[in-house]
Amino acid sequence: MxxxxxxxxxxxxxxxxxxxxxxxxxxxxxxxxxxxxxxxxxxxxxxxxxxxxxxxxxxxxxxxxxxxxxxxxxxxxxxxxxxxxxxxxxxxxxxxxxxxxxxxxxxxxxxxxxxxxxxxxxxxxxxxxxxxxxxxxxxxxxxxxxxxxxxxxxxxxxxxxxxxxxxxxxxxxxxxxxxxxxxxxxxxxxxxxxxxxxxxxxxxxxxxxxxxxxxxxxxxxxxxxxxxxxxxxxxxxxxxxxxxxxxxxxxxxxxxxxxxxxxxxxxxxxxxxxxxxxxxxxxxxxxxxxxxxxxxxxxxIRKNDYPFASVDNFTKYIVPIDDMDMLFFKSNISGRWWIEVPKNQESHNNSERQTLLPCTQEEYLRATEGVVPERWWKACKKMIV
Incomplete structure (x- = not known):
């Protein structure tokens, strides 16, 4: 250095x-x-x-x-x-x-x-x-x-x-x-x-x-x-x-x-x-x-429970909305939530570094009522830019 x-x-x-x-x-x-x-x-x-x-x-x-x-x-x-x-x-x-x-x-x-x-x-x-x-x-x-x-x-x-x-x-x-x-x-x-x-x-x-x-x-x-x-x-x-x-x-x-x-x-x-x-x-x-x-x-006090580290420590939830299934993951260590963002194979913006987006339990609960999380929608838009 x-x-x-x-x-x-x-x-x-x-x-x-x-x-x-x-x-x-x-x-x-x-x-x-x-x-x-x-x-x-x-x-x-x-x-x-x-x-x-x-x-x-x-x-x-x-x-x-x-x-x-x-x-x-x-x-x-x-x-x-x-x-x-x-x-x-x-x-x-x-x-x-x-x-x-x-x-x-x-x-x-x-x-x-x-x-x-x-x-x-x-x-x-x-x-x-x-x-x-x-x-x-x-x-x-x-x-x-x-x-x-x-x-x-x-x-x-x-x-x-x-x-x-x-x-x-x-x-x-x-x-x-x-x-x-x-x-x-x-x-x-x-x-x-x-x-x-x-x-x-x-x-x-x-x-x-x-x-x-x-x-x-x-x-x-x-x-x-x-x-x-x-x-x-x-x-x-x-x-x-x-x-x-x-x-x-x-x-x-x-x-x-x-x-x-x-x-x-x-x-x-x-x-x-x-x-x-x-x-x-x-x-x-x-x-x-x-x-x-x-x-x-x-x-x-970091929990080191980022999903890519150990998926086995997560509970997976599938929420059907319209014609798709939204996938949520809840950490069994910290209780924090993530939502999966589908990759766009035609994207050229180097965004393949992740497919899991942090979210809240409230967003999961609203998704079960048919409300798509805004952060998920924005992330999908970025994938196709």
């Missing part, structure tokens, strides 16, 4: 660890420091990486989260009953250009993915999601991206990449590895109608803020099929972030965003996680730290 891009954690932060109890995270994980050097990655499950890159922010401001403040808040939290090994690789130095930073982050992410290590990236603007996405180019697989954001971040077609337009580059720039894009928490008045229409035309999934707040469990199947998860912390309401300028009065509260992060961690398929647009307030740093804690908690 090329460690030239990474700088050690600041000594002032490590000095803070000496005041913490031994059970605190700061005293329980391996940290990249000037004294100890870079941690070994053998047996590591998650690696934290700070990124101090804000040059492509849509609105330039001075109140960005300082990486050392995030670490102070994160290191002081206590470890859960975790068995997975965690390391902090330090900070990615901003390159001479933003493109240099993208290249470095993409290279580091790709290396960690190949080693089976989940990169947990924090800090910086959300356009860094593009760099993490490009890391999957080396994996030769289609990618499912989930963002937690009040906006879709499509921007204008000819706009230079920014924190509000990176999705255009993901969709348009080759190689085109994106299979599905899901947004959680969008607010209608933050998005042009053309963007909402585009989500429909591309058969992408979008969940309005009110829908998720009403029942946060509806997003669990979305994460179960994700590879890359990107969280824009401004999707959290201003009151929970410390009420800094540019924040939204509406959004998720602290408990809801932490539950969402936990769902992301529980997913057996999520292989990278990014937390961006963090705030400089002490309250914002605390919430960001707790959000990462919940993601790590989720990873540590």
């Amino acid at each position: 090329n460690t030239d891009f990474l700088s050690p954690v600041e000594s002032v932060v490590l000095a803070h660890n000496e005041l913490l109890p031994p059970q605190a995270i700061g005293n329980s994980i391996q940290i990249h420091s000037e004294k100890e050097g870079m941690p070994e990655l053998e047996g590591v499950k998650m690696a934290l990486i700070g990124v101090d890159e804000f040059r492509n922010a849509k609105v330039q401001r001075e109140d960005h989260l300082k990486l050392k403040e995030f670490r102070r808040q994160f290191y002081r939290l206590f470890m859960g009953n975790w068995s997975q090994k965690i390391v902090d690789l330090g900070d990615l130095r901003a390159g001479d250009t933003v493109e240099d930073t993208y290249f470095a982050l993409s290279s580091i992410t790709a290396d960690l993915l190949k080693r089976g290590v989940i990169p947990v990236v924090f800090g910086g603007t959300q356009d860094l999601t593009y760099a993490m996405y490009r890391a999957y180019d080396t994996m030769e697989q289609m990618v499912n991206l989930v963002t937690v954001d009040s906006k879709f971040d499509f921007g204008e077609a000819d706009e230079l990449i920014s924190s509000d337009s990176y999705m255009n580059k993901i969709i348009v720039n080759p190689p085109n590895n994106l299979f599905n894009f899901s947004n959680i928490g969008y607010q209608t008045y933050c998005n042009a109608q053309e963007e909402i229409d585009l989500m429909e035309r591309l058969f992408f999934d979008a969940y309005r803020l009110g829908e998720v707040i009403h029942d946060v469990t509806v997003v669990e199947p979305v994460f179960r099929d994700a590879d890359l998860v990107s969280v824009d912390l401004t999707a959290v309401r201003a009151a929970d972030l410390g009420s800094l300028p540019h924040n939204n009065p509406n959004g998720f509260d602290g408990r809801e965003i932490c539950a969402i992060a936990r769902y992301a961690g529980i997913s057996d398929k999520v292989t990278s996680f990014g937390l961006f647009e963090c705030e400089a307030s002490s309250q914002g740093a605390q919430l960001a730290a707790q959000l990462v804690w919940y993601f790590i908690e989720g990873v540590n």
